[in-house]
Amino acid sequence: MIPAEFEYVAPSTVEEAVQALDRAGDDAKVLAGGQSLLPVLRMRMADPGLVVDLGGIPEARGVREDGDTLVIGAMTSHHEVMRSELVRGHAELVALATRTVADPQVRHRGTFGGSLAHADPAGDLPAPVLAMDAEMVVAGPSGRRTVPAAEFFVDYFTTALDSNEVLVEVRIPKYTGWRAHYEKFNRVAQAWSVVGVAATVLVRDGAVARARVGLTNMGATPVRAHGVERALVGSPPTEEAFRRAAVHATEGTQAGSDASAEADYREHLAEVLTGRALATACG
């Protein structure tokens, strides 16, 4: 299948990209890694007049430290993210979730920021980013602003990004020394998550000192499992404690029914998988 015709620009700075988007109004699409966009264009489910390719912007790519914060450029590929020593050391949950995204070829081209901006409820990266209280650095015509992850994901495939804005980088507080696991449940290896649980836990002196849990595909946006986190803190890292905490997994979720699962099954899975994610993280 062949996409409909479009104009193409490949700016070399974030500012040029924003200008191009601003001029095009709603008629433009941002091309990051293209691993979701190109199939959409090929199926002609979108028909933009302009495609703005961020691939030529060096600033948007790479992983760095900024004091207590880890900064992942939006155009860093999944492959780079999952292999980055910095990410593995300070945000292991992100590295682990990234490893489960699609397949190796897609991970070579697909980008961290592209996945987040696409905001697919079944995507694996929004939940970890939400759980870890990341901040999104967004560039627009009037400069840059920072959006907390909790405000970034708005609805199905919808983020706080305006049509003339691009996601530049993601700032994640360092979770150095935290244990982590991303429990993904899907039908076949390269399928989207039916449900995913992102968990990262700091164990100190034989007890859970802090915990962060996010859920994939339990609503239109990723869901933070605050109830689970609260129930965990102060508990010993035992299977029993994880099971008790996992009971809270569905609080605040609005699981939908679709071809891959019905809502009640998703809720059941969320609970089971939360227990498993915590156990594996601490195991």
Added chain:
Amino acid sequence: MPRITVDVDGITCTDEVQPRTLLVQYLRDQLGKVGTVVGCDTSNCGACTVHMDGHSVKSCSVLAVQADGHEVTTVEALSQDGRLHPMQQAFHDNHALQCGFCTPGMIMQALDLLAENPEPDDEQIREGLEGNLCRCTGYQNIVRAVREASQRMRAGAGPAMEHSGETPAPRTSTEQTAQQRVAGGQS
């Protein structure tokens, strides 16, 4: 129309392409490199897998304009002087293909997988091929072939497998830079 220059299987190609032209269409329709095929339109089957700057990509999900200035390697470049690449030989020796339609993509992904992990176990081989569908073989002989190729290629094992000789060449410079960027942490 944008003008692009792409190194395809060692030949420098400069062409005008429509922005919407997919890399695989550019390879097949404009360059006549029909060894790389298209099996789906959702980036699931992996039949169109080629290498771009040393990494496997699905050429149906890359625009030709995105390949501008990059190196593309297809299955057609693997055998040299009439000698099969060890991976091709292993596919032949282990009956790892029947109809052969998925084979170019499967071989290119298998090479990428060995570049990532030169000594994979069977489970790692299966995971490394999760983005490539085959309807004929049930995969068992493909796994066998990749295992055998990894043994054949192990001597001086290294990442770049686009050479039929036993001694691998270094990674492309683009790949080195990318690695440094990730490891070095400065964007």
Added chain:
Amino acid sequence: MTATPVSPSEPELGRARKRKEDARLVTGRTRWTDNMTVPGMLHMAVLRSPVAHARITSIDTSEARRMPGVHAVVTGSDIAGQQGSLPCAWPITEDMKAPAAPAMAVDSVNFAGEAVAMVAARSAAEARDALDAIDIDYEDLDVVLDIESAARDDSPLVHEELGTNRNATWTFDSAEAGTGGDVDRALRDAEIRVDRTFRQQRLIPSFMEPRSVLADPTGEQYTMWSATQVPHILRTMLAMTLGKPEHKIRVIAPDVGGGFGGKLQVTPEEILTFLLAERLGRPVKWTESRSETMVSGHHGRDQVQRLSLAARSDGTVTGLDVKLLADMGAYLRLVTPGIPILGALMFNSIYKFPAYRFSCTNVFTNKTPTDAYRGAGRPEATFAIERMMDELAAELDMDPVEVRRRNWIGHDEFPHTTVAGLTYDSGNYEVATDRAMEMFGYQRLRDEQLRRRQTGDPVQLGIGVSTFTEMCGLAPSRVLGSLSYGAGGWENSQVRVLPTGKVEVVTGTSPHGQSHVTAWSQIVADRLGVPFEDVEVLHGDTQSSPRGLDTYGSRSLTVGGVAAVHASDKVIDKARRIAAHMLECSSDDLDFSGGRFAVRGTDKGMAITDVALAAFTAHDLPEGVEPNLDAEANYDPENFSFPHGTHLCAAEVDTETGAVRIRSYVCVDDVGSVVNPMIVEGQVHGGLAQGIAQALYEEAVYDDDGTLTTATFADYLVPSAADLPEFHTDRTRTDATSNPLGVKGVGEAGTIASTPAVVNAVVDALRHYGVTDVRMPCSPQRVWRALSDARSGSSTRSESGGGLGSMDDGGGFAAGSHGGAR
């Protein structure tokens, strides 16, 4: 590529020759239809109906015609007079109801995906662009989707003019046929009676190469390249459907990337490409996208199966009643109505059932037409009976292998005429089963299963058993005739020994992954005593291989391979006369072996390759012998062949999530004599993958509007390497007695036996919770739901889109027109 070193002592037959086919395929030097370009070629794109059932009220193509690069925009009414009706070669009953099947819809559309317009343009992109500019108005009609309600008299109709949605009802009754007893009596007198209803979900063949057609009207012959399994059938059908002279049509199946029955078709697009190219006087190529394949290529399976089995309390089955509803989809394609009938004689499988009755009602719905998919009718039958045998074992609290042992045909009972009237020539179910159980570690796994049950392990272990046989080698022409099939089942081969001693073998079978070039080379090299490397196999072009009936139904080796044997033998016979003449002896004094004629009792002799040169020069041939060393054979098998096997699956079921993991899979198949064990093993592997995929992953799902919601590989779950287990395979051997090679066919075996083995394992893991069935595919959700329902004591919940909760004993199976087996 290096040839395997030839050891003169190693016979060709039974040897694991590496494939000749591979050299091009692993290097990308391929000839897929879509790789072809010819001068002046235009590209065709097809607009498809987005709705499942509607009247076409208007079509406006004026804007599309003005689009850049567009040469033509053609609608159904433009070609209504030329397109004819797509052929259905298998009218299963004399009064079968069949709608007209235009390649392109004219007034109404009957499934979402049906062609409604086509564009020819300079490039594929421009052709695709123009589709968006075609404006069609539809007036919606009632959409008929559910097979059971479609079969009822009060259902809205797919084809108003037929007055019913029932295509035909085909029956077999062993009491009437004189092959067995009365099923009603067996059920009435049953000590144990098992009634079950199973759903064979709809599947999509999912060959990896999307279909492609290139039609070139510019030569003396009209040439069509097509990604087809059936170039010969296609040529004849193009001629008959379009009223064209057959000798002016040449069909080529170049490299074809898999078929699995999915390319056993005369497709709308072949007709359309032909007509468009003819109209424009220029070559036209159409290549589909995967999304088009999914909605417009034919689907497979899709049956509701209701079975009643009568048995004694010792496990002996006394009767089996089978009632099927089979979904035809919207139209009858090449062999659509006959697919369930291919299973009709197989429900009794390897067993000595004394009474058997079968009835199948074919039903039209507003869905993509169904037709052959790997196994075609036989997987459905095997699934149902093997599920029933496990259910019987559960009822009796007996080991499922033991139940089978008590019913199967003993090795000393062959040949055996079954209750369905087929004669099984050979087999040994005991040794295959014993071998499989030994490889599997059957008792050890049963012990582990018990431990897990006792400890309440959240991961339960299930063991699934499946034995099977199938009728392969389609087919004896007289049998096909008795089943009202539109063609015979013979196969053709020519063997030509060239002046230099090299050999050309022409076959009418048409490989698309099955390795015929390698296997036929082995067969002919063995027969003629020439080197494997010296044999070339020609196929898939009606110009070079003018006669044949192509490749499907595990027929190629058992029919086509045997034809090559007969042609080789004719060559030897002719060569013998020439050699005798040249050696000045009697033909009877010549021994032929290793490619050489030797005069018995002397050291005189000559090679067959030298005979070939003499036959070519023709300077001194015996009286009445024509020049050249060639021969042709047409072979019509006397019987089907009956491969069989025992498959064992151990599945771990996570009772918390419903996830199923295959822990171990063992199969032992008897495919008779083997030409190339490497190829045979590959066929088994691939078959297993497809059968397991039916059990666990794949399903074509329609929404309430009749839109296929699994129309991409993102939604239709073809498993990858990461989703499938390692298979442990072995073979036992009893040769077929019906052909000189002793071969039985292997193309479909793995697919047929594996599906019930897996589902039986899943159910076995959960049986002690009260689960008696899980509908396919056994998705985690379905497994979890079955378990939850069983635990809470509620009956299996019906799912939206047609579960079995609504299964009505009467209505759906109300008899339509009774055809009856002859």
